[in-house]
Amino acid sequence: MPDATEISPAELLGRLRNGFEPLLLDVRNPDDYASWRMDFIRDQVNIPYIDFIETPDESAGKVPQGREIVALCAKGGASAYVANILKDKGITAVNVAGGMKAWGNLxxxxxxxxxxxxxxxxxxxxxxxxxxxxxxxxxxxxxxxxxxxxxxxxxxxxxxxxxxxxxxxxxxxxxxxxxxxxxxxxxxxxxxxxxxxxxxxxxxxxxxxxxxxxxxxxxxxxxxxxxxxxxxxxxxxxxxxxxxxxxxxxxxxxxxxxxxxxxxxxxxxxxxxxxxxxxxxxxxxxxxxxxxxxxxxxxxxxxxxxxxxxxxxxxxxxxxxxxxxxxxxxxxSCLPAEPEDYQNMRHANLGQVEPDEETKERWELGRNRCAVESAAEARHR
Structure with missing residues (x-):
């Protein structure tokens, strides 16, 4: 099991509400990062997990020094691995338990x-x-x-x-x-x-x-x-x-x-x-x-x-x-692309299909896309 120090989404949010200003290290792939971000943290850097696997020294060197680091991935495992790499190099990082999946259910x-x-x-x-x-x-x-x-x-x-x-x-x-x-x-x-x-x-x-x-x-x-x-x-x-x-x-x-x-x-x-x-x-x-x-x-x-x-x-x-x-x-003129699982959830909410819990979790992943978007929102979503 990874031994990186962990913080739950609820604990992290509580600290953010009390003035905590960390640097978020998001290790998901760039497309996933661009699609759904933890916007409660202002300062962020996206360095994919695979980079830490292939070039750990170079990737760790890209992490800004002198900041409290919060590591994040999709489910918590990859970011825990990265946090341990950073720990071995003398960089303290706390891992978000459960990753974005858990953040999405907070x-x-x-x-x-x-x-x-x-x-x-x-x-x-x-x-x-x-x-x-x-x-x-x-x-x-x-x-x-x-x-x-x-x-x-x-x-x-x-x-x-x-x-x-x-x-x-x-x-x-x-x-x-x-x-x-x-x-x-x-x-x-x-x-x-x-x-x-x-x-x-x-x-x-x-x-x-x-x-x-x-x-x-x-x-x-x-x-x-x-x-x-x-x-x-x-x-x-x-x-x-x-x-x-x-x-x-x-x-x-x-x-x-x-x-x-x-x-x-x-x-x-x-x-x-x-x-x-x-x-x-x-x-x-x-x-x-x-x-x-x-x-x-x-x-x-x-x-x-x-x-x-x-x-x-x-x-x-x-x-x-x-x-x-x-x-x-x-x-x-400002309608974003419709996520592929939206029609599935419409059918589920009509009672026409009965997905299991794992399927519900998968369908719901990501930020809602129910609003008309401005160009600025589309760039920063």
């Missing part, structure tokens, strides 16, 4: 809002940029866009002494396996999503129709569904207590959801335009809580990915386009 839970006896907790799957939410009022709760690791939502609800009453998926997910149906089963909750997305589902799912009202807690906090087609035909946003809009993959802090994953981009892009026009009736103070993030640049000082709609109206470049045809042209 969640950070952050309170993002509280008021009127209610609270909202954001679950950030930091490696993938996936966000989900627990909404609590009184003794009841709602979960929005849960990932397949459902234990964390059950634990958070138990900690607060509340029962999960509803589980909502804002749309048919393509970038990860939803935990919506399984969480609802375990919690004894209603599972709901937009019927236009789930009409081919073999798993039980109740519709979340436009304008429907769901109440939780003794204070009758309302969750109002809002049909928002564009990213998918059944995309649905949820307005909580008139204060927060959970936008799923419709509106992100810096972009919007891509309209091409169903193969109808030229049609769905106009649905997205119409949906964004609906948001014009909402006040500037409504907080936008999306289901994806591009990473650290969208986090505030409390590590929340949430921002007032009024701010987005000034900073989100797609929200500043006031012409329908220019909007459509811009969107369609």
């Amino acid at each position: 969640y950070v839970n952050t309170p993002v809002w509280a008021g009127n006896g209610a609270e909202v907790i954001q679950f950030n799957r930091v490696g993938k940029g996936c966000l989900s939410y627990l909404l609590v009022s009184g003794a009841e709760a709602v979960v929005i866009d849960p990932a397949r690791h459902v234990e964390q939502y059950l634990a958070a609800a138990k900690e607060r002494g509340v029962k999960i009453k509803y589980v909502f998926d804002t749309h048919l997910h393509a970038d990860h396996i939803s935990g919506g149906h399984s969480l609802a089963q375990v919690a004894g909750a209603e599972y709901r999503a937009g019927s236009a997305d789930m009409d081919l589902a073999t798993t039980p799912c109740l519709p979340a129709g436009d304008g429907e009202v769901y109440t939780i807690g003794g204070m009758t906090i309302e969750v109002v569904s809002m049909a928002s087609p564009g990213h998918t035909p059944g995309s649905t946003c949820f307005l909580f207590a008139d204060k927060l809009l959970f936008t799923g993959d419709t509106l992100f802090l810096s972009s919007m959801g891509r309209p091409d994953l169903g193969g109808h981009a030229s049609e769905w892009v106009y649905n997205l335009w119409d949906t964004i026009r609906k948001f014009e009736k909402l006040g500037d103070d409504v907080l936008i809580a999306p289901s994806h993030t591009t990473g650290t640049m969208e986090m505030d000082e409390r590590w929340r990915v949430i921002k007032p709609l009024g701010a987005l109206r000034k900073t989100n470049p797609l929200l500043t386009i006031g012409d329908k045809e220019r909007f459509a042209a811009k969107i369609l």
Whole structure:
């Protein structure tokens, strides 16, 4: 077994949040490194593992001196080997246990809002940029866009002494396996999503129709569904207590959801335009809580990915386009390639296939690719 000093992804993130500024040595091949990076560390160098095998002295010499080194690979083994090579040469390096695979399954839970006896907790799957939410009022709760690791939502609800009453998926997910149906089963909750997305589902799912009202807690906090087609035909946003809009993959802090994953981009892009026009009736103070993030640049000082709609109206470049045809042209010109396993995950989330855990892990590897990309994002993803 490798004897390199190891650090878990959770421990590493905790240190980074407290000001740790290491140099990341990523030993994956250049293509994998370019496709999916640990963007929480600013200073990075990519020296492939094979280089340390073939030319260990030369490769070790490329590692900058005088820095605390964090070594990273896909699953933790190759980087442990490299860390030991560096150790033998007097260079201290700590290895990330489990590598990017483990980083992709790390969640950070952050309170993002509280008021009127209610609270909202954001679950950030930091490696993938996936966000989900627990909404609590009184003794009841709602979960929005849960990932397949459902234990964390059950634990958070138990900690607060509340029962999960509803589980909502804002749309048919393509970038990860939803935990919506399984969480609802375990919690004894209603599972709901937009019927236009789930009409081919073999798993039980109740519709979340436009304008429907769901109440939780003794204070009758309302969750109002809002049909928002564009990213998918059944995309649905949820307005909580008139204060927060959970936008799923419709509106992100810096972009919007891509309209091409169903193969109808030229049609769905106009649905997205119409949906964004609906948001014009909402006040500037409504907080936008999306289901994806591009990473650290969208986090505030409390590590929340949430921002007032009024701010987005000034900073989100797609929200500043006031012409329908220019909007459509811009969107369609900024669509990244679709990852090959996205259609597999769509079928799995409809219950049409039942992949094993190993397959789920493989399909989910990598950062989400659900947003319209700018040229800068494409270069630095």
